[in-house]
Amino acid sequence: MVDADASTDLHFRSDGLPLEGAGSKAPATSAARCLTGSAALSAYSEFCAKALFAPPQAPRWVEAWARNCNEDVVVVSWEGDAGSIAIPLEIVREGVFRIARFPGGSHANGNFPARRGESGFELDPGFRASMAAALRDVRPDIDLVLLERQVAAFEGVANPLATLASWQSPNPALAVDLAGGFDAVLERASAKRKRKKHRSQIRKFEAAGGFKRIRATDRAETDALLEAFYAMKATRFATNGIQDVFADRTVRDFFRDLFGSACEADAKPDFFLHGLEIGGKLRAVTGCSLTPSSVICEFGSIAEDELASTSPGEFLFFENIREACNDGIAFYDFSVGDETYKRLWCDIETRHFDVAIPLGAKGRLAIGLRQATNSAKRLIKSNEVAWKLVKRLRRATAGKDKGM
Template sequence: MVNVPSLARQEAQAAATVRARGAAYRARVLAAAPPAFAAYGEFCAQTVHSPTQGPLWARAWLEGRGAEGLIVLLFRDGRPALGLALEVVRHGPVHIARFAGGSHANGNFPALGADTGEAGAAMAALTAAIRAERPDIDMLALERQRRSFEGLANPTLALPHTTSPNIALSADLSGGFEQALEWGGKRKRRKHRARARKFEQAGGYRLVEARTPAEVDALLDAFFEMKHARFVEWGLPDVFAPPQVQARLRALFHAALDADRPAFVLHGLEVGGRLRAVTGSSRTRDSIICEFNAFARDELANHSPGEFLFHENVQAACAEGLAIYDFSVGDEPYKRLWCNIETQHADVFAGLSRRGSLLAAGWRMLARLKRRAKQHPAAARLARRARRMLGG
């Protein structure tokens, strides 16, 4: 565990460093602890941010991690400019600061104020503050980032970056559900009715939204079981299996229940009294984002309970008046049935030390190679086969 200076010393040192590089900026670099979460909550209330950089997500993934969690707040002329919720992990001898939640965080966007100033100056101030307070951190790895969000450009892209290997797919709902049904084929409604009849014959079905802690636990238990079976089938390690990952997801969805319009929500399809499909989603002002999903590999799998639940979720999003249903990162056939928007995210790999700079350059090159491979179907199939043989 890295020794972290006291809160007062942290603030004084970080602020002094930033003033030396640019008089307009002041920074706070805080270890994950209740005062840091409170400060981040106040900061986020005055900024735009993705759900995966919001205060609920930050607390769920960083609580209890101390020096392994980091809240970085940048102010310009006393007003919130940019905030990041980060976790610090080791890669061999190198310490990396990445978005809280690691690979579970997608479509990321920092907490951003209305005026961050010139992006290069803001990033110089931010990196100077992190170097001053945490000289052990060698590299920033800010992956799967939106290039813009709610009309604001992402200033972290002033740092060295590349395009993410995987695209993100989403459905434009501005024309309503009838128009959404037309995209990717006109047979959606007929298929949906046929599946509904099959589910009625199998004991009836109902749609579930988790509204209590017990319902959250039930849907997550089912999801973890379904997803584990799927990873075994693929021959890949289960990224949801670690107990700390499951505990943090439970904490996140439990905490979200306190809001009138929860920022994170679980939906399920129950057939014959058993959960057959589950989605976990986040919300923005005008969209819903599917963060994860799974379906049971049982006697009803051939009737596509996962696609049935997506159909219902998209219809509900249209009824709510949302503009976008975001299927998140990854290109899959079931997403193509609905999606008419492709988004290229960005990966920032920026060195804060000499060895961090070397690693960052290598990771940017690797990301470019992965992206090129995924653009060629034969190469992509070969890569997937190799990944399964090597266990991820």
């Protein structure tokens, strides 16, 4: 998720750990609290009724993840004179470490903790230690709190956790500024080429049996679009030698629950799906979330078939962005990840940040390992030749696996 007003003035120590109290001015007056079980989810939902939060911190997301993927969820809360926050955390095991993170893992991007209060309120200087103590009291088995892929600001409001930033996330987030409407967006992004290609695609789609853009409006439609998406993504990941993060049945059930419940609950759902049907078959699917100012593309894929060369995914993005402009949305956000199809549209690039809070010696070791991994990723992805080589090796490995 990208905010055009996001501050990049984050605070880091040379060893990658948070600067204690960086950017904070308020005296330490409040202690963090930690709730567990169903009481935690109930209290969190009540807090969010009057709070600002990013889509992956929405009660609908957190509760659906707890129902389908991991019921081991706690909520850390803190209240100061000028504002308060609540942070849902799922507890997972990674190797020998037990980690508390935002529910959803790698599916949760553009994170922003639920917060109330004044726009610029700051956490107490002792918040980091207070949060660690609150978690240790109820869950002494946790080694590390790892809050990844956070935005520095959301809807023009600063992220209170930005002063605790440990390091920059390795992948950029890309978005399109929709100011001026769709024609203005096209003029800033190779309008002549895009319009010409769009007309050519329409002719090809008509010749293939006609096309239809679909928006899911009930559970049956969300289930159908998601099933098509899972099949598309599995093929695409396998072709490129990438682990399928949607392969787990519980993750698939989570997204069915999330998007299905959203379209049933609201006339203007905060999570919704689009599909492009050509010749009676789904060829492209996108899943998005909605904020007051942004449409965020959480995921998307295309069918690897005889029409893949016509770029049905690009066609669907063209129509999705046009619709967002017509609806008065300020930004179309492609979320985390640097891909060519995103660069064809995007004029905003930001970096997310991660917060790491060790709860003991094992947690400090986990931070060191995480830093080394992130540094390697940044180094490879910042080198165009190295990144192309990694992708080529993935595809080659995938091809060998198929032949065995």
